[in-house]
Amino acid sequence: MNIDxxxxxxxxxxxIVIEDEAHAVPLAEALVAGGLRVLEVxxxxxAALGAIRAxxxxxxxxxxxxxxxxxxxxDAALEAGSEFIVSPGLTEPLGKAAIAAGVPFLPxxxxxxxxxxxxxxGLDRFKFFPAMAAGGLPALKALAAPFGQCRFCPxxxxxxxxxxxxxxxxxxxxxxxxxVSPKGAPDKAVVEKLAKEAFGLRV
Numbered sequence: 001m002n003i004d005x006x007x008x009x010x011x012x013x014x015x016i017v018i019e020d021e022a023h024a025v026p027l028a029e030a031l032v033a034g035g036l037r038v039l040e041v042x043x044x045x046x047a048a049l050g051a052i053r054a055x056x057x058x059x060x061x062x063x064x065x066x067x068x069x070x071x072x073x074x075d076a077a078l079e080a081g082s083e084f085i086v087s088p089g090l091t092e093p094l095g096k097a098a099i100a101a102g103v104p105f106l107p108x109x110x111x112x113x114x115x116x117x118x119x120x121x122g123l124d125r126f127k128f129f130p131a132m133a134a135g136g137l138p139a140l141k142a143l144a145a146p147f148g149q150c151r152f153c154p155x156x157x158x159x160x161x162x163x164x165x166x167x168x169x170x171x172x173x174x175x176x177x178x179x180v181s182p183k184g185a186p187d188k189a190v191v192e193k194l195a196k197e198a199f200g201l202r203v
Contacts, residue, residue: 131158
């Protein structure tokens with residue numbers, strides 16, 4: 001599965017912070033049951049790599065690592081079984097390492113220079129981050145205009161309320177959001193409901 005297919009799987013990619021590995025499987029089961037199969041586990045906690053391994057056992061889940069910032073973290077994420085890689089930004093060493101690994105890669109961009117660096121590496125699918133702080137939808141519209149071949153997943157400040165506006169913009173294939181995976185021990189019924197609402201945003 002390439003990064004384009006992963007981005008088109010569901011309108012929202014949950015951005016997940018796992019503090020306790022025991023929360024990983026019930027959270028993944030609830031998100032998948034609600035229709036959100038693509039799960040981005042951020043490498044922000046010591047439990048993240050174990051959570052990726054655990055979530056991979058959940059039927060239907062497509063599990064990747066987020067907040068990957070260098071080739072060392074990329075290797076650790078791949079060793080844990082990550083099926084795709086998301087980064088908050090784009091450096092040449094990380095971009096080249098991800099391409100060499102043959103893993104679907106969604107690097108973060110916030111300006112035209114970032115996009116051009118990605119295109120030079122042969123990449124044209126990007127995370128727009130931090131979406132709201134970087135100027136919101138008007139900024140992405142302006143950025144996307146000269147780069148017609150590029151498609152985006154805005155992340156950072158996206159909510160159930162503003163997601164439809166982003167998803168209505170053609171170059172946006174999906175959005176990243178943490179609201180569907182609240183921190184702490186998952187209440188499966190609540191998470192599944194949030195996931196169903198998010199899945200229903202497809203325009």
